[in-house]
Amino acid sequence: MKSASQFQLKQSNSFNVASITPSLYQPASYADLDDLAEVLNQPFYILGEGSNTLFVEDETPVIIRPGFKGVDIEETCDGYRVRVGAAENWHQLVIRCVEQGIYGLENLALIPGSVGAAPVQNIGAYGVEFADYCQEVEWFEFSSKSVKTLSRQDCQFGYRDSVFKGALYNQGLIISVTLIFPKNWQAKLSYHGLDVLPEDVSALDVMKQVIAIRESKLPDPKVLPNAGSFFKNPVVSPEQHRLLAQEYHDMPSYPQADKSVKLAAGWLIEQAGLKGFMLNGAAVHDKQALVLVNKGCASGKGISSLAKHVQTCVLDKFGIKLQPEVRLIAARGEVELDEFEQ
Numbered sequence: 493m494k495s496a497s498q499f500q501l502k503q504s505n506s507f508n509v510a511s512i513t514p515s516l517y518q519p520a521s522y523a524d525l526d527d528l529a530e531v532l533n534q535p536f537y538i539l540g541e542g543s544n545t546l547f548v549e550d551e552t553p554v555i556i557r558p559g560f561k562g563v564d565i566e567e568t569c570d571g572y573r574v575r576v577g578a579a580e581n582w583h584q585l586v587i588r589c590v591e592q593g594i595y596g597l598e599n600l601a602l603i604p605g606s607v608g609a610a611p612v613q614n615i616g617a618y619g620v621e622f623a624d625y626c627q628e629v630e631w632f633e634f635s636s637k638s639v640k641t642l643s644r645q646d647c648q649f650g651y652r653d654s655v656f657k658g659a660l661y662n663q664g665l666i667i668s669v670t671l672i673f674p675k676n677w678q679a680k681l682s683y684h685g686l687d688v689l690p691e692d693v694s695a696l697d698v699m700k701q702v703i704a705i706r707e708s709k710l711p712d713p714k715v716l717p718n719a720g721s722f723f724k725n726p727v728v729s730p731e732q733h734r735l736l737a738q739e740y741h742d743m744p745s746y747p748q749a750d751k752s753v754k755l756a757a758g759w760l761i762e763q764a765g766l767k768g769f770m771l772n773g774a775a776v777h778d779k780q781a782l783v784l785v786n787k788g789c790a791s792g793k794g795i796s797s798l799a800k801h802v803q804t805c806v807l808d809k810f811g812i813k814l815q816p817e818v819r820l821i822a823a824r825g826e827v828e829l830d831e832f833e834q
């Protein structure tokens with residue numbers, strides 16, 4: 493198996509923070525996976541492209557970076573079945589599918605990261621999420637050293653959530669995903685920005701529009717390093733929502749099927765007066781408050797201190813504790829914002 497010691501991860505995370513792993517392992521075959529067992533008796537972290545990851549210390553645990561590649565497309569009478577290796581790039585997959593006449597993923601264009609990470613937080617944007625097209629996930633279980641096939645139901649997808657963040661957390665590694673697309677495609681245009689498109693719009697034009705909107709709203713990590721939305725949109729009880737809405741009449745809110753109400757974390761951060769706020773070389777983005785950016789030479793610790801400050805200010809003002817969507821990784825493994833010493 494390909495491996496390296498004392499490997500610098502600055503180029504391997506979209507916050508562009510420096511951090512060194514004592515050992516990097518890159519399994520790319522089933523045989524490599526068997527060899528992994530020997531490294532799992534110490535803290536480790538599975539890394540894709542690092543676009544939802546913040547290394548908060550100068551050192552990380554052992555890093556396992558899956559190297560499984562390949563895209564296999566099978567046409568059936570009424571659709572397509574596409575099996576994709578975990579190490580493929582998500583956006584390139586979207587482009588390839590749309591160019592080959594396989595439609596459905598166009599609303600998920602330009603989401604950074606690897607295919608293997610997509611099921612973990614059930615990536616979503618513009619009214620579509622990974623779960624909508626997932627048929628199964630091929631997963632290597634560390635304890636039994638065996639490959640399992642998890643159905644969409646097994647994956648327990650939710651809003652930015654899945655079994656890989658819950659019961660199967662750190663229990664194994666995603667090798668590939670299989671997606672299924674019906675031929676009778678219909679554009680999903682309900683989201684603001686896409687609703688201006690005609691009903692008979694092509695998937696290619698939906699993709700172009702999604703890319704244009706995203707480029708106008710979100711900073712490009714290559715220019716201004718960031719990990720997209722730093723916090724999840726909080727979900728509150730109907731009672732808590734009623735009390736807040738009495739005080740903040742223009743507060744955006746999105747009622748959920750179970751009667752809870754989702755609020756916009758970006759709006760809460762902006763109302764707490766933090767848009768553009770800078771600390772330790774990191775900043776709350778001046779156009780999109782949900783995004784924290786590295787202004788150049790911030791450390792992971794500096795960015796996490798800013799995140800903590802944002803969390804505290806929003807809690808003080810609204811009584812809502814924002815939870816990071818980004819994974820915080822210290823030398824001992826994954827940590828919570830509270831638990832990590834600022």
Ligand SMILES: Cc1cc2nc3c(=O)[nH]c(=O)nc-3n(C[C@H](O)[C@H](O)[C@H](O)COP(=O)(O)OP(=O)(O)OC[C@H]3O[C@@H](n4cnc5c(N)ncnc54)[C@H](O)[C@@H]3O)c2cc1C
Pocket residue numbers: 506537538539540541542543544545558578603604605606607608609610612613614615616617656664665666667710711712713718719720721819
């Ligand atoms: C500018 C920007 C915009 C973004 N916009 C969106 C958006 O619109 N919607 C959205 O949902 N997300 C968005 N994100 C977040 C990010 O793109 C996704 O979370 C993406 O899936 C991360 O992929 P990655 O390979 O970089 O994951 P990493 O950061 O490397 O890892 C993320 C998590 O997945 C786990 N993981 C990775 N690979 C595997 C594997 N093979 N097996 C098991 N576990 C694995 C890691 O352990 C970690 O817990 C955005 C990020 C950025 C920088």
